Amino acid sequence: MSWYLAAPLVLPFLTAVAAFLTRHGHLGRWLSVIGNIGFLIAAVALMIQVLDQGIIAGQMGGWAAPFGITLVADYLSAVMVVITAITALAVSVYALADINEKKEALGYHALFNILIGGVTGAFVTGDLFNLYVWFEVMLISSFGLLVLGGKKAQIDGGVKYVTLNLISTILFLSGVGLLYGMTGTLNMADLARTLPEVENQGIVAVIAVMFMVAFGVKAAVFPLFFWLPASYHTPAFSVSAVFAGLLTKVGVYALIRMFTLVFTGDINFTHTILLWVAALTMITGVLGAAAQSDFRKILSFHIVSQIGYMIMGLALLTPLALAGAVFYLVHHIIVKANLFLIAGVTERIAGSTDLNKIGGLYKSAPLLAVLFLIPAFSLAGFPPLSGFWAKYVLVAAALEDRGWVIAAVALTVGLLTIYSMTKIWAEAFWKAHPEGMDPSLKTLSAEARWPLLIPIASMAALTLIIGFFPQPFIAFAETASAQLLDPTAYIEAVLGATP
């Protein structure tokens, strides 16, 4: 059984090694695509296994929990691994055309696959220190990817990204140390069992806030998000797509995991903070986006705003709200990564991502316009796209819980999101190109066109599928949320049935 858990972890690293050895020449990029197809198969196999048997856990190296390192996959972990695999595959295909040989020789594909491995590890681990290690794996490879190419803006954005993320890392590490000192264990399931028995609950609350800040930096919530809009618009488009899709979501996942499984002792305290954070994150993100006039900068601020919705689901902590958060996570990763990929094609054919310098895409590249409309409207929450259902579930949960204010905030921010998306639409697609250019998809070379467009079209198709057939996805999210709210099954899967 533990092979189902280990395979999605091992494959990206094997791919990374293979891609590193073949970094000169064209073999590496194809190995990356093949490796990610294998990764997707492994992820789907894990998902089938989880759907079939419920929560599965494996003890690595044969050391029994809570002493060894445990890998666990419940519904939330499994779906996150699958969605990581889908994004990784899409981006690795896109990279065939987007990443030049110079970046490949510097090891782009190796770093990319290590990043994917780190993200997967963070999703399946059941051990807190192990989570720290996966965060570091993810962090160091993302540093490399961010500054690969060495443009001035990249170095500048990199400095802010690196420094602020290192602070979060250190807070996380200190929290881990203190938690170990109090309970003598770092296994998350074991922590969930022993933490309520700790005498001094005041210190537990302090540690909970340390974790909240540490993961809050990773998730880019208000007021800790400043590194994100400073850096996400600077690297190559495939890099910013995978960052936008996955990295902040690892932070959100860690928050959901820790604040449903481990830190549930003082919900009134912790989840009230989270609710405020959620509202302010939504508002600042969307207002920040309104002030920008660059395709990728607008999208970056929207990541921040959307993170707020997920945190809102966590903060309300009702079955429906958590289901909404899980659904939102899945929908958001697909949509956001796709929008960044589209920004990449826009720059290719229109010459820039600065909205003042481009235009005319609707007339000369109608296919791209349609492909943009699907994720953009989904992000804004138009029915019947995936974002509508995600927002619908969350707002319904907020109203059910009598959270009138947070529901109003969520709806208003949805409207303002439409404003930003309309701005991109009007500037990049509707108005004529300021220099009279006709930015057509035909200007792309034949070998670049399909690697760029196929991932975008497939992810748009996924958005449509989730939008038109939301029922199985929502049912899945509801089961995931039930598992999160009642961690007994999780604890039993890791530690075995306890008297």
Added chain:
Amino acid sequence: MEALLAITIGVLVACAVYLMMSRHVLRFIFGLVLISNAANMTIFTAGRLTPGAPPLIPEGAEGPVGTVANALPQALVLTAIVIGFGLFAFALILMFRAYTSLGTLDSDEMRVAEPVEGEDKP
């Protein structure tokens, strides 16, 4: 012993925070090095101190005899030191690159990625 270490950690954190509030990015990195050492010492101290009893298993025995030091926090700290070393090596090189290509290490002047509205992009 714990009290002494706790005070040391406190002093380290205080120095680190002072350094990190500097606009000069290199000072910030030094502060980060200090505070990460403080974090490592926190783990070490939180794992309880047992002086003079290394966790060694005598020849022929199945487990350590008597009270010995907890080996787990030491393993955690070792891992954290190695990871931290890698991160800081990267961060220092990044600062060097920033200095050579941006010409400054004052964080207020590093505005290439987010230029002030109205100014020309470099």
